[in-house]
Amino acid sequence: MRAPPSCPPAPSLKVKGRTLARVVTRPCLARAAFAFLLVLAMAAHARAMEPSERLADPRLEARAEAIGATLRCLVCQNESIEQSNASLAHDIRILLRQLLVQGDTNAQARQAIVARYGEFVLLKPPLRPATYVLWFAPAAMLVLGFAGIVLWLRRRATAIAGAAPLSPQEQSRLDTMLREADR
Amino acid sequence: MRRALFLVPLALFLVLAGYFALALRPGYDPQMLPSAMIDKEAPHFDLAGLNGKRLALDALKGNPVLINFFASWCVPCRQEQPVLMRLATREHVPLYGIDYKDNPANAAKLLAQLGDPYRRVGLDPDGHVGLNFGVYGVPETYVLDATGHIRKRFVGPLTAEEVDKQLLPLLKALNKP
Numbered sequence A: 001m002r003a004p005p006s007c008p009p010a011p012s013l014k015v016k017g018r019t020l021a022r023v024v025t026r027p028c029l030a031r032a033a034f035a036f037l038l039v040l041a042m043a044a045h046a047r048a049m050e051p052s053e054r055l056a057d058p059r060l061e062a063r064a065e066a067i068g069a070t071l072r073c074l075v076c077q078n079e080s081i082e083q084s085n086a087s088l089a090h091d092i093r094i095l096l097r098q099l100l101v102q103g104d105t106n107a108q109a110r111q112a113i114v115a116r117y118g119e120f121v122l123l124k125p126p127l128r129p130a131t132y133v134l135w136f137a138p139a140a141m142l143v144l145g146f147a148g149i150v151l152w153l154r155r156r157a158t159a160i161a162g163a164a165p166l167s168p169q170e171q172s173r174l175d176t177m178l179r180e181a182d183r
Numbered sequence B: 001m002r003r004a005l006f007l008v009p010l011a012l013f014l015v016l017a018g019y020f021a022l023a024l025r026p027g028y029d030p031q032m033l034p035s036a037m038i039d040k041e042a043p044h045f046d047l048a049g050l051n052g053k054r055l056a057l058d059a060l061k062g063n064p065v066l067i068n069f070f071a072s073w074c075v076p077c078r079q080e081q082p083v084l085m086r087l088a089t090r091e092h093v094p095l096y097g098i099d100y101k102d103n104p105a106n107a108a109k110l111l112a113q114l115g116d117p118y119r120r121v122g123l124d125p126d127g128h129v130g131l132n133f134g135v136y137g138v139p140e141t142y143v144l145d146a147t148g149h150i151r152k153r154f155v156g157p158l159t160a161e162e163v164d165k166q167l168l169p170l171l172k173a174l175n176k177p
Helices: A026-044 A058-068 A087-102 A106-117 A129-162 A168-182 B002-006 B008-024 B075-089 B104-114 B128-133 B160-175
Strands: A012-015 A018-022 B065-070 B095-100 B120-124 B140-144 B150-155
Touching: A058 A087, A058 A106, A087 A106, A087 B128, A106 B128, B002 B008, B065 B075, B075 B095, B075 B104, B075 B160, B095 B128, B104 B120, B120 B128, B140 B160, B150 B160
Parallel strands: B065 B095, B095 B120
Antiparallel strands: A012 A018, B065 B140, B140 B150
């Protein structure tokens, strides 16, 4: 198969007749990157949901999917119930849809599931005093790290600036040593 | 001050080591989740029974009871069966089973094979009672007090150690007043 004009065959780097490396041209790289991102994007939308679970009302279904994406499947623990194939995830999807059909608000439906499984089902933990460490520790560590670097740089700068210049004797000794080293 | 700076990596190491020790301590299972239902009223249920006798929450109130979610397709349930048999025959604990997402004929076969520790077995073929209890895998065992409030949950197969150290003392305390 011939490559389309946007992606010419890669020229190669040759030294003494041997191919060292193929040069990936820019359009090719862009195309590869685009394909990679496309695959990633598809993975993000992968759903485990079966067609029979879908609600007839597209607006309710959209709400259910939005809520479901924020709920953790307790069997696999790092997938949302929308993504997981576990039968428990299926059960919670059905329950969620039943609650919405009954007329629950988003918050009520979420709360009904939190009441059964605890706040662990929320993929995004709520901001409360108990979770402050979780939310703020990374930023705090970053700030501390930068503060440490600034402190260290400042101290080094003053140490260099504060050093006394060489006396004439020291200078001449240094010159002799350097000359001997050169010889 | 300079000296103290050299101790920072050591302090960091000790903190990390402390966290690792905490997470790796024997008997700690990071997959185990605390139940959100502790001290809440058990969700209402009234299920068709395996032998025609219904299993209803209201009929269980008055005494502390154990509710065990099991299924014939569940391998760890077979593992805990001897412990359940001991609870039922030697400790005379009122133990009730809920057959979770299962075919009743298979459950009957299982109990005929391994022994039946349950006073009654309720059928929960679509798992909605399990969902209301917050069950996320079988087996799970719940301790209900006389008023029908959930006092404790055991996730996974009950071990002899859990029974002796946690379950029996708790039942004793619940039976006292």
